[in-house]
Amino acid sequence: MKAEIITIGTEILIGSILNTNGPYLSQKLTDAGYDVEYHASVRDKYEAIRDAIETALTRSDVIFLCGGLGPTQDDMTKQALAHALDLPLIFDEKQWDYIRNVSMSFSKNITENNKRQAEFPEGAVVIPNPKGTAPGCMLNYEGKQFFMLPGPPREFEPMADDIAANYLNPVHGKNFITSLRLVNIGESKCESMFREAKIETENVEINTFAKTGEVEIKVIAHAEDEAEAEIIEKEYVEALRALRELFSEYIYGDGERDVFETLVDCLAEEKFTISFAESVTGGNMAHMITSVAGASNVLHESYITYSDEVKEKLLCVNPDTISKDTVVSEAVASEMSLGLFEKTKSTYCVATTGEAGPESATGKDVGTVIYSIRKDGEEVLRESRMYKDDRTTIQYRSSKYILARILLHELGEAHGRE
Structure with a gap:
């Protein structure tokens, strides 16, 4: 089943905002x-919207139109779709009542142009929007499906x-999909390892996706019927086993x-606590932990110990050690x-020191x-590492790497206990 995603918005094309909707929806699909x-x-x-729809009609089975459903004159998605399919727009009184009620609950003044949000191509099924005033919709048209x-x-x-x-129609046959999350390994090394191991088969597709400080391996297989599914599932399971062993x-x-959620859950399950003394990372690790719901169950204390004096006073670092070896x-x-x-x-007690730049205060790189x-x-x-990037990226990447080291260490110990 071929899907196409059309994102509508001048702000995307001129670089004012990042298009996160396309990748989010792609993963779901x-x-x-x-x-x-x-x-x-x-x-x-x-x-432009109409032309994109007409092109999509020639090549895709399911077409998603993202954006352009607001009340202003430049919100033209529904109008363009109706024109492309030669369908009238129908005003929905029920949805108009809903939009007015939602607008009032948001303390917004409702204006006449908001009625555009209650218009839908003939035959469309309204999809509620629990977070705003613009409902979505689904439309089946001559074997094509629009959202x-x-x-x-x-x-x-x-x-x-x-x-x-x-709302999605089930895909014919049977699908097998797993995402493996890896940390502290580069995408190129990851790919070369599984290619060399010859894990991918004609029926099992393996793709890697680089993210900051980690790699996702997505393993995908599809069977057209039950007889084929039994054979392909064995290949799929064997590929997963080989990948888990290799990595x-x-x-x-x-x-x-993600790493942070997994680490918090892992520590909470064991009733472990964690504390930080951050210098070079500037509180990034504590922030990463507190971004996760339930962090209060594991985060005990956190300090940003930037100066030598604070390291000596708060953490009892020996001044002679700093003098002899430098603070980094x-x-x-x-x-x-x-x-x-x-x-x-x-x-767990975690301490960091280093040089984030742009200038070095200690002579270290x-x-x-x-x-x-x-x-x-x-x-x-304990480890010394080098990062080549700007200050903010050095702090983020190193913080994520260190938290991942804790997670992998704990997971390794847990497996050793089993």
């Missing part, structure tokens, strides 16, 4: 077994989830959950994590990041 063959982005121009969704991500994403769960030291989970050293990182453990008694991790007071990980 791929997981549902659809082949996303095309992405298109067009301006808020009637002719229209609002553009703002906070409205778009819940509707995309709803459509994937409740055992890098895999932290499957599916949607493994020796200082180790004393920082020890001082943090003596202060907090947390299960900009991009140097050193960390020390203790578990129950014993230093289990």
Whole structure:
């Protein structure tokens, strides 16, 4: 089943905003077994939207129109679709009442042009928008299926989830899809490893996708009928087994959950606590943990220990160590994590030091990041790494890497206990 996503919005094409809707919807469709063959982005121009729809009609089975459902004159998506399909627009009184009620609940003044949001191509099924005033809709037309969704991500994403769960036609046959999440490995190394191992088969497709500090491996197979499904499933299961074995030291989970969510859950399950003494990372690790619901169950204490004086006073780092090795050293990182453990008694105590730039204050290379991790007071990980990028990226990438090291260490210990 071929799917096409058309995002509508001049702001996307001129670079004012990043198009996150296309990738979000693509992932939902791929997981549902659809082949996303095309992405298109067009301006808020009637002719451009209509032309994109007419092109999509010639090559795709399911077409998504994202954006352009608002009340203003440049919101032309429904009008362009109706014209392309030679259908009238029908005013829906029930939806107009809903839009007025929602607008009043948002303390918005309702104007006459808001009525445009209650117009739909003839035959369309309205899809509720729980986060805004612009309803979406679904339209079946001569074997093609259209979906229209609002553009703002906070409205778009819940509707995309709803459509994937409740409105998409089931794909013929049987699909097998798994996403493996890996950290602390580059995409090129990841791909070369599984290519060399010859894990991919004619029936099992393996793709890698790079993200900041991690890689997703998506394993996909499709069977046309039950007889074929039995054979292909065996290949699929064997490919997953081989990948898990090959990347055992890098895999932290499957599916949607990221490193931070997985780490918080992992620590909470064991009733472990974590504390931070961050210098070069500037509080990024604590922020990554607190971005996850349930972080209060694991985060014990966190300090930003930027100056030498604070390291000495708060963490009892020996001034002679700083004088001898400089503050950007493994020796200082180790004393920082020890001082943090003596202060907090947390299960995991994590300390960082380094040079984020743009200029070096110690003579060490900009991009140097050193960390020390203790578990129950014993230093289990210590490393010096180099990052080549701007200050913000160095802080983010190193913070994510260190948290991933904790997660992989804990997962390794958990597997060893089983």
